Amino acid sequence: xxxxxxxxxxxxxxxxxxxxxxxxxxxxxxxxxxxxxxxxxxxxxxxxxxxxxxxxxxxxxxxxxxxxxxxxxxxxxxxxxxxxxxxxxxxxxxxxxxxxxxxxxxxxxxxxxxxxxxxxxxxxxxxxxxxxxxxxxxxxxxxxxxxxxxxxxxxxxxxxxxxxxxxxxxxxxxxxxxxxxxxxxxxxxxxxxxxxxxxxxxxxxxxxxxxxxxxxxxxxxxxxxxxxxxxxxxxxxxxxxxxxxxxxxxxxxxxxxxxxxxxxxxxxxxxxxxxxxxxxxxxxxxxxxxxxxxxxxxxxxxxxxxxxxxxxxxxxxxxxxxxxxxxxxxxxxxxxxxxxxxxxxxxxxxxxxxxxxxxxxxxxxxxxxxxxxxxxxxxxxxxxxxxxxxxxxxxxxxxxxxxxxxxxxxxxxxxxxxxxxxxxxxxxxxxxxxxxxxxxxxxxxxxxxxxxxxxxxxxxxxxxxxxxxxxxxxxxxxxxxxxxxxxxxxxxxxxxxxxxxxxxxxxxxxxxxxxxxxxxxxxxxxxx
Numbered sequence: 038x039x040x041x042x043x044x045x046x047x048x049x050x051x052x053x054x055x056x057x058x059x060x061x062x063x064x065x066x067x068x069x070x071x072x073x074x075x076x077x078x079x080x081x082x083x084x085x086x087x088x089x090x091x092x093x094x095x096x097x098x099x100x101x102x103x104x105x106x107x108x109x110x111x112x113x114x115x116x117x118x119x120x121x122x123x124x125x126x127x128x129x130x131x132x133x134x135x136x137x138x139x140x141x142x143x144x145x146x147x148x149x150x151x152x153x154x155x156x157x158x159x160x161x162x163x164x165x166x167x168x169x170x171x172x173x174x175x176x177x178x179x180x181x182x183x184x185x186x187x188x189x190x191x192x193x194x195x196x197x198x199x200x201x202x203x204x205x206x207x208x209x210x211x212x213x214x215x216x217x218x219x220x221x222x223x224x225x226x227x228x229x230x231x232x233x234x235x236x237x238x239x240x241x242x243x244x245x246x247x248x249x250x251x252x253x254x255x256x257x258x259x260x261x262x263x264x265x266x267x268x269x270x271x272x273x274x275x276x277x278x279x280x281x282x283x284x285x286x287x288x289x290x291x292x293x294x295x296x297x298x299x300x301x302x303x304x305x306x307x308x309x310x311x312x313x314x315x316x317x318x319x320x321x322x323x324x325x326x327x328x329x330x331x332x333x334x335x336x337x338x339x340x341x342x343x344x345x346x347x348x349x350x351x352x353x354x355x356x357x358x359x360x361x362x363x364x365x366x367x368x369x370x371x372x373x374x375x376x377x378x379x380x381x382x383x384x385x386x387x388x389x390x391x392x393x394x395x396x397x398x399x400x401x402x403x404x405x406x407x408x409x410x411x412x413x414x415x416x417x418x419x420x421x422x423x424x425x426x427x428x429x430x431x432x433x434x435x436x437x438x439x440x441x442x443x444x445x446x447x448x449x450x451x452x453x454x455x456x457x458x459x460x461x462x463x464x465x466x467x468x469x470x471x472x473x474x475x476x477x478x479x480x481x482x483x484x485x486x487x488x489x490x491x492x493x494x495x496x497x498x499x500x501x502x503x504x505x506x507x508x509x510x511x512x513x514x515x516x517x518x519x520x521x522x523x524x525x526x527x528x529x530x531x532x533x534x535x536x537x538x539x540x541x542x543x544x545x546x547x548x549x550x551x552x553x554x555x556x557x558x559x560x561x562x563x564x565x
Contacts, residue, residue, distance in 0.1 A: 129319030136312020192512025204353030388514030422477015454531025
């Protein structure tokens with residue numbers, strides 16, 4: 038909830054009151070070195086940041102005199118580098134997933150399927166090894182379920198612990214320290230995973246579940262600092278920062294894909310070697326980007342005190358409940374229904390990439406290089422998708438454009454997942470264009486709708502709640518894929534994805550007309 042904060046007028050000696058809420062940088066939130074503080078600009082209404090603008094540290098300053106990705110404030114620059122690090126982690130983890138599937142397959146073939154040879158079964162016949170691969174178990178599950186189980190566990194852990202982490206970031210002075218510690222853990226885990234082999238892969242799989250879970254904490258850190266950046270700069274400057282943030286993350290994603298695929302082609306890597314190489318190059322790049330991130334991002338004090346009769350362990354969960362109750366009472370058919378829709382649609386779209394990797398590897402039998410090509414086409418196709426998102430929103434309304442995107446994604450995945458078969462690599466590449474359009478359409482429209490219908494004065498607090506809604510059901514799609522693989526066929530994953538999206542579409546359909554949603558956001562009813 039929002040609270041009032043006095044800001045002293047140095048000339049008149051008066052104290053005026055401005056609204057502050059979760060994650061907002063206030064005069065009391067000055068860094069330990071005392072260099073950073075904010076004051077209100079009466080002319081344009083935003084808060085100016087008085088910081089000693091840093092240059093890139095040695096040795097990076099030696100390679101780029103103009104300071105690559107340097108923004109107007111230190112926090113803005115740090116958030117750009119943080120987004121680069123997150124994208125590097127996501128790409129390297131996708132390759133690591135294919136490596137885990139490769140080891141699981143070989144483990145079954147080496148240790149269990151050899152019995153078939155002793156019984157005279159010909160493993161060289163078409164489908165022989167794959168049948169053996171799918172019909173045996175690892176820890177009670179089919180090997181194909183390994184990756185989806187990892188992401189199911191990480192999704193559940195994220196849903197359970199993110200409110201607590203948000204409380205620590207909000208109510209303590211350790212936001213910078215938590216972010217740094219999480220970044221170090223991510224790098225150390227991925228560096229350790231370079232040693233993944235036939236003897237260590239089960240232990241490394243457990244580490245991957247932890248790694249995927251704590252990576253979500255960087256989303257909260259980014260949101261906390263981005264809210265403050267929005268107060269430090271003008272709206273045009275903030276839009277530019279978001280553009281640079283997207284382009285920087287996208288270029289690093291494509292660059293890493295090219296490096297990994299090129300290395301695999303030159304040195305003839307198998308899936309395991311590709312996974313090891315991706316973790317190695319990813320660890321190095323993340324060291325660079327995380328170092329730059331926390332060099333530029335400043336330390337902060339508590340955004341607000343822990344409420345009476347609460348503690349850090351419970352404050353985050355209780356705040357979530359209070360926020361949900363307030364939205365239900367005052368914005369039931371606008372923001373509340375939008376957040377419900379977001380929980381289900383994000384469960385589908387966010388889970389698409391990891392389930393897609395499993396589907397491509399296990400059902401279509403693609404290798405790591407082919408999967409990388411499919412992912413590269415998907416990412417490139419997201420650019421025209423983002424352009425289409427802007428066009429659709431301008432021709433109708435943002436919420437109508439989002440509904441069209443959801444319907445398109447339902448139809449596409451119902452058809453494509455059942456249609457594709459083995460030896461259809463070209464058709465898979467064409468289908469990846471459609472998947473890329475989903476990514477490019479969905480995320481810009483989702484954030485556009487949120488930015489417009491959120492009640493004025495509640496942007497900071499609801500940003501954290503919005504992030505939680507995007508991850509609270511992130512375990513549903515991977516869990517469903519596991520169940521399909523155990524009892525049916527992964528080709529039905531498209532129907533599972535469409536089910537998540539259809540539930541979200543129902544909630545979107547019951548929202549108020551767009552103009553009423555916009556009008557309701559002009560009045561903040563949650564300040565009491």
